[in-house]
Amino acid sequence: MKRVAVFGAGLTGLAAAWKLRSLGAEVAVFDPAALPGGVVRSVARDGYLLELGPNTVLEKGGALTEWIDGLGLRGRVVHPPAAAKKRFILHRGRPVAAPMSPWAFAASPLLSLQGKARLLGEPFQERGTAGDESVAAFFQRRLGAEAVERLIDPFVSGIYAGDPVRLSARHCFPKLWQWEREAGSLLRGILGGRKKEGKRVKWKMISFPEGLGELPRAAASALGGALHLGAAPALRRGTENWEVEGFGKFDAVVAAMPPRALAGWLEAGLPGVELGVIRACATAPVRVWHFGVERARVGHALDGFGVLAPGAEGEPVLGVLFSSALFPGRAPEGCVLLTVFQGGMRHPEWCRAEAEAEARAAAWEAVSRWLEVKGEPDLVEATLWKEAIPQYEVGHGRLLEALAGLEASHPGLFLRGNLRGGVAVGDCVASGFAVADEVARM
Template sequence: MSVGIIGAGIAGLTAAYKLQQEGVPVRVLEATSETGGMIRSETVDGFLVEHGPNSLRDTNDLLPEIIDDLELRDHAVEASAVARKRFVVKDGTPVPLPMSPLSFLTTSLLSAKGKLRLLMEPFIGRSNDETETVASFVRRRLGREILDYAVDPFVGGIFAGDPAQLSVRHAFSRLQEMEKEHGSLFRGMIHAARNRSSSSKRSRSIYSFRDGLETLPRAMTDALDASVHLSTPVEALRRDDQRWHVATRDADGATRMHFFDAVISTVPLYRLAAIDFPSDVDLSPLERVPYPPVSVLALGFDRDDVEHPLDGFGMLVPKVEQDFNILGCLFSSTLFPGRAPDGQVLLTTFVGGTRHPKMGLEETSEVRSTVLQDLRQLLGVRGQPNFVRHIQWQRAIPQYTQDHGQVRAVIDRIESRNPGLHLAGNYRSGISVGDAMESGADAAETVLKGMPSLTAS
């Protein structure tokens, strides 16, 4: 008896790890030659480049638990204390984002009118509009300036998305819940701060690992040992009365069948829709979920060639700052130690997303010139970089748009009509690494509950 897991990204690895811990035999089928999915770290010429995610934050208790379990705590590195500071570009200059209520009142990021509007938040009434976008929610509760100079760049930095297209209910459900429960985001935040559990394992800090984020999926893969099959794309799923039949294609082109009692798919939605499986459910809402392209450009410079002190996490560029094309730039060598050789700095810049999808697909030379032009103006970068690494994600992050309710309904229908098939991944309940892990763990738990008789064979 066993469970098949499709995809060895962090969601798939977590599902497999959790099941293995309960003594359930698992087999992970991964299309590419590596595990980790979007999590990939690479060291070249002394620069440690992250292809996808750069940092972790404990969004739940699962991530710290797995890190402890795998004895990775000693390999973890916390973000530097100055990384608490984040810059947002205003009128062509990086301005520190206010981090306390008082600094919101003194910041040059907002006008006096914008600050007054912010102070009115507790007096704004609730809305029952379940289809509200993030932009409309924020404009209504906090005002236009907070949307333009805090939320828009933040959404660009996390989702590579546009607040006018994302659903507040699906992308930032906590905000909507705060409004419903407390009538105000301010009151909700005060309440949350008071109730923060002291027993939780969660740390509020941002962290990574000395050798990069790939340390985590690598350790999980090692713990799973021989049950991970690489270069094994799943092409079709069928089910008879007893088992799931999963067809994969081997490197030599031959089709191979695997048999499982349950299957957890953790592949992105556009890949799921391409797998041949018997479904009387209309899958087109899954195919329509936007995954806009994102280019990541890692550039190394001599420290003296960057005028800005780089004393922060990084810099985000709001859409309203129309002279610039980049979404944002991480000050990677400030954030974590060991990201650049002595005397040099590493800057990781993001281009594309919903804002500039075409730029996300451009060649290295074009991306490089776009990025350099912006960094020269914003950070006072001089000369040419000593190091360049370009990574392109043709389909990066799923956007939780206003149609996401329909997407969730399709997922529920697929699961209810296909007993033993479970879906997990970053499209379910959050796009962070921790969220994707939680969705994998939830799928594993559902399998365990549904199959009490599972035994190793």
């Protein structure tokens, strides 16, 4: 039986440990934090249910579905109403529904006639030749500058809290990048991909009655005594295996943690290794605000998922989710919960500790103006993530090469987490399952 040490009890580490156990390995999981789950945390406060990190998960079979079923959570899955498919984009200071059909696209004020014509001309644009280019450059070639400013920019900020001028198209949107390379256009790539996939499994947005925090809590319960929170034991490379101080020898080590923490951990366990590329990986800071308010004081219908703000709008927040409209039990009767995201790579200054009071006032002013809210919020809760989301910027391939090189030169070492393979919840779970399979084959 293999003994495997997992450092990091975020979703990737928990998923890896759970899968390893199912494959017959003995595991021990270590994390200096007091709670499992990393940024996935759900907190009850004054009748509200607050998601301090991600608010929803997209499920499409695979690892996430296997994990949910294996943890016994299938019966607790909840889905949002059909109206949650509706998204709003801020346009000239007011929320405008993103077009979800050809007719809505034709009538939408989000793009000018010229912008719409340029976007519709995507199949006729030349295929790109750059090995790596920014998200902004990629979509400007394919869709036009106006579409980048009005549609792509807010979409990217909603996923990565990042700057499309700095992010890598190849690594942030690998499927789209590959489609252009293979089919010559995104539209032809999409149509061709559908033919190859055949009957598609639809994405389903899900959560749980007590929030996404149920997922790491269930995983922690399943691991039992194998999970060691508040623990950061020293790691040492032995002649034939790995040694974890106080816990003995292990055949393999999985590290799933943010870039800066990973660099520090590697420096302590493997003195002398080159870590410059890992340390240089940027991470977006995000300040999350939860505002609770009486429904009667909100003018907007809140009939959708939320509002994203393009950078060109010059607003102090990235966007707002209509949290209580997505899932039941998020707010007391007669009240609504709004979750606001601020900072990111666009405006990291809003995430300075000393800026909290100013950030709060700016966030509420913006959101209350967009949604026509009267008065002040009844509930205000703030969460600051100094390193919320790693940025897959142009040149991200160098980081991946560095990680692969470290693994190759230290057999039995596996470096994972959301700094490779995607930042979404489903990506992290898939990464954890994949590394478990790699360890099992070792």
